[in-house]
Amino acid sequence: MNDDLGNRFDALKLRLGYIKQTDMLNDICNFFEVNAINLKQENFKSSFKNLTDLINTRFSGLQSRITVDLQxxxxxxxxxxxxNSVYNEIVLKNKIGINDKSIDDNELIKVKNILEIRDNQINLFQKDLEDYKLKIDDYHNRLRELNFKMKVEKTEQGKKAYIDLPIEEIEKLFNIIEN
Structure with missing residues (x-):
């Protein structure tokens, strides 16, 4: 290795936080193997572009899914x-009706049936609300993980963002997106 290349390698090693050269070389080799990248092929740049496009598409899908769930x-x-306002009104009318002799038993039975139905609906709504909150927390955790692993690299075309994760981990992050 000539001095210029050695200096560039050492600077890159420091910038990326590596202590040993072998660790850095091992990670570089793994990156090229996992992503099936061959520098001598003509489609080297397009393979990076395809990977970036895939990540951007899935990330956009995840963002739109979160927006839909929040809506x-x-x-x-x-x-x-x-x-709740309708329910409270019915409960109030029921309380008044119990003491009011002008309301017959049929009306009282109807109100009680409506209250029972509303109670069941509230329980279902609360369960759905808890499920949505869990999904949203999961989405936010996945976004935080992506944000933590996002790196910016200077290339000949300018700055490019990439996610520093193996393909398997990226697929795990995006497995919640339904096509």
């Missing part, structure tokens, strides 16, 4: 608020 959660919250 559903907001809509659900509004429906639950509306439902």
């Amino acid at each position: 559903s959660l907001n809509r659900f919250s509004n429906e639950l608020t509306s439902f």
Whole structure:
């Protein structure tokens, strides 16, 4: 290795946080093997572009999925608020009706049936809300992991972002995206 190449290698080793040259060379070899990259092939640049496009597409899908789930959660919250106001009104009418002799037993039975149905609906809505919260937490954790692994590299075409993860781990991160 000539002095210029050795200096560039040492600077890269320091910038990437490697202590041993063998560790860095091992990771470089793994990167090329895992991603099936051959520097002598004509499609070397396009293979990086394809990988970047795949990551960007899946990341966009994940972002849009989170947006859709948040919109559903907001809509659900509004429906639950509306439902609670109707429920409270029925409970109030029921309390008044118990002491009011002008309301017959049929009306009272109808109100009790409605209350029972509403209670069941509230329980279902609460379970759905908990499921949505868990999904959103999962999405945020995956986004944090992607953000942590995101790196920027200077290339001949300018700065390029890439995710410093093996393909298997990237696929695990994106397995929640439904096509």
